[in-house]
Amino acid sequence: xxxxxxxxxxxxxxxxxxxxxxxxxxxxxxxxxxxxxxxxxxxxxxxxxxxxxxxxxxxxxxxxxxxxxxxxxxxxxxxxxxxxxxxxxxxxxxxxxxxxxxxxxxxxxxxxxxxxxxxxxxxxxxxxxxxxxxxxxxxxxxxxxxxxxxxxxxxxxxxxxxxxxxxxxxxxxxxxxxxxxxxxxxxxxxxxxxxxxxxxxxxxxxxxxxxxxxxxxxxxxxxxxxxxxxxxxxxxxxxxxxxxxxxxxxxxxxxxxxxxxxxxxxxxxxxxxxxxxxxxxxxxxxxxxxxxxxxxxxxxxxxxxxxxxxxxxxxxxxxxxxxxxxxxxxxxxxxxxxxxxxxxxxxxxxxxxxxxxxxxxxxxxxxxxxxxxxxxxxxxxxxxxxxxxxxxxxxxxxxxxxxxxxxxxxxxxxxxxxxxxxxxxxxxxxxxxxxxxxxxxxxxxxxxxxxxxxxxxxxxxxxxxxxxxxxxxxxxxxxxxxxxxxxxxxxxxxxxxxxxxxxxxxxxxxxxxxxxxxxxxxxxxxxxxxxxxxxxxxxxxxxxxxxxxxxxxxxxxxxxxxxxxxxxxxxxxxxxxxxxxxxxxxxxxxxxxxxxxxxxxxxxxxxxxxxxxxxxxxxxxxxxxxxxxxxxxxxxxxxxxxxxxxxxxxxxxxxxxxxxxxxxxxxxxxxx
Amino acid sequence: xxxxxxxxxxxxxxxxxxxxxxxxxxxxxxxxxxxxxxxxxxxxxxxxxxxxxxxxxxxxxxxxxxxxxxxxxxxxxxxxxxxxxxxxxxxxxxxxxxxxxxxxxxxxxxxxxxxxxxxxxx
Numbered sequence: 120x121x122x123x124x125x126x127x128x129x130x131x132x133x134x135x136x137x138x139x140x141x142x143x144x145x146x147x148x149x150x151x152x153x154x155x156x157x158x159x160x161x162x163x164x165x166x167x168x169x170x171x172x173x174x175x176x177x178x179x180x181x182x183x184x185x186x187x188x189x190x191x192x193x194x195x196x197x198x199x200x201x202x203x204x205x206x207x208x209x210x211x212x213x214x215x216x217x218x219x220x221x222x223x224x225x226x227x228x229x230x231x232x233x234x235x236x237x238x239x240x241x242x243x244x245x246x247x248x249x250x251x252x253x254x255x256x257x258x259x260x261x262x263x264x265x266x267x268x269x270x271x272x273x274x275x276x277x278x279x280x281x282x283x284x285x286x287x288x289x290x291x292x293x294x295x296x297x298x299x300x301x302x303x304x305x306x307x308x309x310x311x312x313x314x315x316x317x318x319x320x321x322x323x324x325x326x327x328x329x330x331x332x333x334x335x336x337x338x339x340x341x342x343x344x345x346x347x348x349x350x351x352x353x354x355x356x357x358x359x360x361x362x363x364x365x366x367x368x369x370x371x372x373x374x375x376x377x378x379x380x381x382x383x384x385x386x387x388x389x390x391x392x393x394x395x396x397x398x399x400x401x402x403x404x405x406x407x408x409x410x411x412x413x414x415x416x417x418x419x420x421x422x423x424x425x426x427x428x429x430x431x432x433x434x435x436x437x438x439x440x441x442x443x444x445x446x447x448x449x450x451x452x453x454x455x456x457x458x459x460x461x462x463x464x465x466x467x468x469x470x471x472x473x474x475x476x477x478x479x480x481x482x483x484x485x486x487x488x489x490x491x492x493x494x495x496x497x498x499x500x501x502x503x504x505x506x507x508x509x510x511x512x513x514x515x516x517x518x519x520x521x522x523x524x525x526x527x528x529x530x531x532x533x534x535x536x537x538x539x540x541x542x543x544x545x546x547x548x549x550x551x552x553x554x555x556x557x558x559x560x561x562x563x564x565x566x567x568x569x570x571x572x573x574x575x576x577x578x579x580x581x582x583x584x585x586x587x588x589x590x591x592x593x594x595x596x597x598x599x600x601x602x603x604x605x606x607x608x609x610x611x612x613x614x615x616x617x618x619x620x621x622x623x624x625x626x627x628x629x630x631x632x633x634x635x636x637x638x639x640x641x642x643x644x645x646x647x648x649x650x651x652x653x654x655x656x657x658x659x660x661x662x663x664x665x666x667x668x669x670x671x672x673x674x675x676x677x678x679x680x681x682x683x684x685x686x687x688x689x690x691x692x693x694x695x696x697x698x699x700x701x702x703x704x705x706x707x708x709x710x711x712x713x714x715x716x717x718x719x720x721x722x723x724x725x726x727x728x729x730x731x732x733x734x735x736x737x738x739x740x741x742x743x744x745x746x747x748x749x750x751x752x753x754x755x756x757x758x759x760x761x762x763x764x765x766x767x768x769x770x771x772x773x774x775x776x777x778x779x780x781x782x783x784x785x786x787x788x789x790x791x
Numbered sequence: 792x793x794x795x796x797x798x799x800x801x802x803x804x805x806x807x808x809x810x811x812x813x814x815x816x817x818x819x820x821x822x823x824x825x826x827x828x829x830x831x832x833x834x835x836x837x838x839x840x841x842x843x844x845x846x847x848x849x850x851x852x853x854x855x856x857x858x859x860x861x862x863x864x865x866x867x868x869x870x871x872x873x874x875x876x877x878x879x880x881x882x883x884x885x886x887x888x889x890x891x892x893x894x895x896x897x898x899x900x901x902x903x904x905x906x907x908x909x910x911x912x913x
Contacts, residue, residue: 710825
């Protein structure tokens, strides 16, 4: 083929595997070899030259590597025509609109000068790099999918990530389907789409039946993938029974589809679907192989995640049985607890507490077994139940502790346990510590350790443990805690005993003691909680504690319950006054004290012969009580006016939250 | 006279309104506190809009705290500022004592029976 003014060795060029075209400066194609005709979808080089350039371009949808459409001025040949001499090679992904075939190409262009020394032609050399590019994409896709699948045990979430990775490089949308537990319906659990606006549509897609003759159901049943290179409309109409869905799918313009099994250990557990629509490309055998590999990897990951989830569920079920109990109501004592195991999947740590009735009293136990996880949980169970049964049978905490020591020594593996037992009987606390931190006795504003340290259990045949008995005065608070409290790590050191004593000094009652420890640890600790923490506090008191959710009904719930506590002891008029005051204080706690559903109002009721004391606790920062509140018809503070005028005595105390208390004498007060 | 009764979801608290030519009588039944006071306030305001006088009948109120006291004084204040006249029908002895303790008694018009202003049998 003659090219005026340009000497080309046609025989050599025609035989080249690379596509070669030559353009004149006005953009006309004046030469194309056989390879160029092939890749530009022309019957022959002559036919290609006879086709207007614009028409050739329209045969393809061309994209940059990032998926954006190619603009004409990006083409290296065009840039030479515009005066550049050495334009950068251009990588394009071209999809043949007629066949849907996708090819990756790199185009290089060189300027050729005419005898006058001016640029007269642009020579374009186009290399087909489809295989290289696909291998690169496949590798990248599998690598990223592997990372995503290994990143979490939340498989529905990771499958979503895998679906998103496949788009747009492999498909325009990608869906993940899993059959339900009974294997009747197939649910779409994740969908990704080039156009995120369409994801919702895909999710709305109804679950399909496992008994469908073709499609996802057949792939899951048979474990064999399905590739439909071109989807004829009849096939679509045949496959989709629901006319609404069919219409939607037609609107999307599905061109090509592949469905591959997600398999694990020879079993098919779901399917991945890949659809080509917007891009107009058709899937190839190579695409199918890549999709199948994704399916295998996703299947394995899902199966692992399921096994893990199942194992966690079993562990939780077992652990729930070992969780410390809600402490029973104990006459003359109020109790409160804090239990915080360290670690995510660890509900039950090596710490435990318990309270059990013994003859004429109660036995409280706080303990800590060595080790973590399942073996620690098993040891916890052994320690708790041994102490329970032997304390009941032997009626003596010392002998119960000796019994547990013997049990632990009998075990083949090293089994260590530390406990602190407190026997409450006749207003006295008998304390026995075995390798355990000593409990703290809070009396008024002072706090001190009580009891004597003894050996840890499970270590020595002949241990000696010395009980110590202290008399509990009314309103004394005794706090038992595990070493997780002392060993809480702060910025530079552990929490330690001094901080604990300082925090507890002045704690008003068991709940308050728990609140101050929780608050102090929260402010002190740095980083993740390293150790399990258990705290049990008890107060010798006649006070009852009522916990009321902090909502609009709280005032009524609280005043009714307080009135019920007092009903047997107080005359009707005094009861009415108490109801008014409780209503006022609880209203304030909800309105101003920050109480809500999560942070309830706590009301303690203490009934003595001559008087009753009621305290309302809220989580708020507190306020300065006016010396003599003044009544204001316009509202605000009227609740406190009533307290001032009706109560025999009242006050405000601040701890972690705020406590407003009042006392009312049984004989009619002179106030009012 | 057709009694207009409205049930509210809050426990057993109800408000009944009877409209007479000279006055609207608002009769709450149950306990007045932060959870119920707004229902009562709404009904009172609605009556103030089209009655020359509003009477709050406390005879069926079983319990009231300062939420109720404050509401009464809002009504009284609007009456003094030129709104419709306002009167109370005496509640239980315990509720009356609440008014005394708060020191809000003086200046309130207190009736033993709404018929004193409606001119009808209650």
